[in-house]
Amino acid sequence: MSSIAAAVPGRTRKNRTWIYFLLPSVAIMLLFFVYPILLTFFYSFTNLALTGESAKELKFIGIDNYTHMFKDPTVRTGIWNTIVFLLGSAVIGQQVLGFLIALLMKRKNKTFRRIIGTVVLAGWVTPEIVCALCLYSFFGDEGTLNAILGFVGAKGIAWLYTMPMFTVILANIWHGTAFSMLVFQAALDDVPSEIEEAAVVDGASRWQILIRITIPYIKDSITTNMMLVTLQTLGVFGLIYAMTGGGPGTATTTLPIFMYNQAFVNYQLGYGTAISLLLLLIGIVLSLFYIRSMKS
Amino acid sequence: MRPGNRRLMAAGAVVMCTVMAIGCSSQSGDGGKTSSGKTTVTITYRDDGIGEKGVLYKWIKEVASTFPDKSIEIKPTPIQASEGDYFAKIALALKSKDTAPDIVTEDTFILNSDAAAGYLEPLDERLKGWKDWSNGSFIEAMKKGVTASDGKVYGVPYNTDSRGLWYNKDLFKKAGLPEDWKPKTWDEVLDAARAIKAKVPDVVPIWMNMGKATGEATSMQTYEMLLYGTGERLYDDASGKWVTKSQGITDALSFIETVNKEKLGPPLSKVLNGQAGNTASREYLPKGKLAISLDGSWIPGNYLDGGAAPWPEYKDVLGFAPMPTSKGQAPGSITLAGGWALSIPSNAKHKDAAWAFIQYALNKENTAKLVIASGNITVRADVSKDPAYTKMPFNEIATDYLKNAEFRPAQDKYPEVSTQIQAMVESVATGTSPADAASKYAQDVSRIVGADHTMEK
DSSP states (O other): OHHHHHHSTTOSSSOOHHHHHHHHHHHHHIIIIIHHHHHHHHHTTBOOOSSSHHHHSOOBOTTHHHHHHHHOHHHHHHHHHHHHHIIIIIIIIIHHHHHHHHHHHTTOOHHHHHHHHHHHHHHHHSOHHHHHHHHHHHHSTTSHHHHHHHHTTOOOOOHHHHSHHHHHHHHHHHHHHHHHHHHHHHHHHTSOHHHHHHHHHTTOOHHHIIIIIIHHHTHHHHHHHHHHHHHHHHTOOHHHHHHTTTOSTTTTOOHHHHHHIIIIISOOHHHHHHHHHHHHHHHHHHHHHHHHHHHO | OOHHHHHHHHHHHHHHHHHHHHHHOOOOOOOSBOTTSOEEEEEEOEEOSOGGGSHHHHHHHHHHHHOSOTTEEEEEOOEEOOHHHHHHHHHHHHHSTTTOOSEEEEEHHHHHHHHHTTOBOOOHHHHHTOHHHHTTOBOHHHHHTTBOTTSOBOOEEEEEEOEEEEEEHHHHHHTTOOSSOOOOSHHHHHHHHHHHHHHSTTSEEEEOOOSSTTTHHIIIIIIIHHHHHTTOOSEETTTTEEEEEOHHHHHHHHHHHHHHHTTOSOOHHHHSSTTHHHIIIIIITTTTOEEEEEEETTGGGGGSTTSSSOOTTHHHHEEEEOEEOTTSOTTSEEEEOEEEEEEOBTTOSOHHHHHHHHHHHTSHHHHHHHHHHHTOBOSBHHHHTOHHHHTSTTHHHHHHHGGGEEOOOOOTTHHHHHHHHHHHHHHHHTTOOHHHHHHHHHHHHHHHHOGGGEEEO
């Protein structure tokens, strides 16, 4: 890298004008990213509230928010729900489905690819809140699904209340699969057809080709995609909030929902920021895990 | 660059641009002065989704049109939100000079808290110059509701309310229940609901708000009506501590558990969302799909001509029974009283103009218009004698219930405790055992108020 940098005019040791070009973006990063994070870190040690006396007089309460967090059963429920939602909708749902669609579309004719691709992409380009409302009316008591069930003579059920986690997972799969599909499509296009053809000549079954050749070949794409969808899904808020509000009870309360509820419904901004840092920590740990597994 | 990567990059760029465009667009602040040199006074209140059909909107428009000072223009700036979200949005708006309205409608439960946060302007000096305030026009007891713990007054009340059991006499007849119903104990309430369930199918026997989304309605109309009916209170005035464990809490939660276990209540999909209150009062009750509703005295406001769900027959079909104490112990029945007030935010731009309008809007004639249209109980002694007010069905009976009325703790932590109540009630409604829900409540309350401010009974 350094040899390339040295070869590019203007990037030599003496000429440092590139620093000035970087400054604006660094300043923006500091102001809008690092500063809020530091502020959040600071607030998480206070009793900051939205109303009442503590809204006026900020008190430093040490690690009380954190000690409470570890005792709070809803935090445990929140972590568990986040994991279920993450595994169900992103790691398994979006990835596997996205991969399957990409694989099935490979080397099919153009029109077919275009139609299927557009249908899958529709979920992704639809804004999150619109998705949520669509699926809310699909799963609602008087929704499309129950209407269909009623048409064939089955009795409808309150999907959003009897199996809330299932519905939000399905919603997120519908919303996000296109991203994985695009990544895998690009990766699969890169698998040289010669290798696969050679394997066919050697008598390998399609399954063997998939397991022994295709997947190992696109391993890096899988890991990168895994990391991206994980981070995207970790922060999903609007979809769940609009569909179930985190309920019933705490059945779909993931950490972002719980954080919002603490900060803006229960007026506990300080506690809410502490939870947001927990979420950030989980994101960092998972990213490190993926990056490490990519290197190995 | 590989084709896939380019596609990714393009998608990323689109997302980033959208995010930045949304982040950069800001609402332009209202300077407060219109081009004609008028002072614009903004009034913020909660719009529950019906916009210009809302009672408050129509009332503000009407009062503004007759307001004598033509140099002041009144502009409604409603916040459309569920009951639970309204107060957080208000708190956020009041924090900054750029977003604070000139007048805000405050529920008295949060007034103390917003005053302690420094969001509201004390009105004592201004009230001295207003004769209505000191000449006995306002019922003295109602002034307590707008007086914060520092002894200062932070709002002018415009209504109050009581709570009880609304019931549909037609459905009661079908189920063989008395049309003049006066249950003596909780068991009698449950028995009536069971009778409805057995004899009138496809009708919700009893509706109580039980979700977090219905906010204060869940705390006050449901939980506190039950808890106070056991003789227990949320806050022990003598010791200055919050009660986090008592038989009363368990009993109140068990009632909620029974209603849900025996399927006497509404389906969860209807009751756990922010529209639940409206569903019950504007849809289920008028359509004869609901037999008993534990709710506030303002419900008939919906049924008036021009209300949200006009229903002329309500006078004859509905009954309003007092909510009994748990075992019928003295005083026999219980109600909680709340109410709303107009306040001036500390960050308001036109406080004098706002005050001038409040004085006009809450005079005898204008208050009467509002309480009659909204179906609330008046806080003004002179309005309570007005024939147009007294002839409203149920007003007399709702006012009568106020005799045993209890008030929510005038503590600045109450709104935060109240949200824990809502979480506790919803968790029981969705199947958590009362014991588990109560112990979680105890833990959360102790974090909010501090362990040394809690007690067990």
